[in-house]
Amino acid sequence: AEVGRYAERTERPAADVRARLEKEGGLSRLYTGLRREKTVAFLLSRATGIEEG
Known part of the structure; x- marks a missing residue:
């Protein structure tokens, strides 16, 4: 899809x-980048109670 x-x-x-x-x-770099983006998006969607600073 990205290609x-x-x-x-x-x-x-x-x-x-x-x-x-x-x-x-x-x-392989494209797939690695996509995997990283999806991982960060998943973690951010699950994050609770995190405060900045």
Whole structure:
């Protein structure tokens, strides 16, 4: 899904974007970033009683 969104933004075919990411090792970085974002979002959704400062 992320590859498709990136392809749309750059006006390139998704297959070309995926192939380039795979070739340059970017696909694993993309998945790692997505995993991190989802983890943070999950933790923030479950956080209670946390005060700033």
